Amino acid sequence: MWKKKRTKFGHWLDKEEIHQLQLEEASNLSRGTVSRLCNSEGHIPKRSTLAQLIKDLKNWAKIKR
Template structure:
């Protein structure tokens, strides 16, 4: 959990571990705050392929090249 709030998804925990905040990810990936929030907090959320592509591209912009499909498949 983060700050005693909602439990984080595996992706949310990975962001926390790598000290990437959600706002930074929103800006780099051009995803909405609602989408990034779901990615980070909703363990049941399965993003569309287009969202995964934007996420990968955004993470690349901030120097984190991972395969985010590992988190959502």
């Protein structure tokens, strides 16, 4: 079976059952940015992108509990 390449972050999203579309909507990041974060090993996001992502994931964790 063919398995798509994923970054550690992409594998974490899969484990937590968070879809890329959900992350895109929750964090107000573009679809391309979320896709690169999940699939491209060589992609290094800007600091502001990481800050936005971390803030939104923390809020998501509070809501999920």
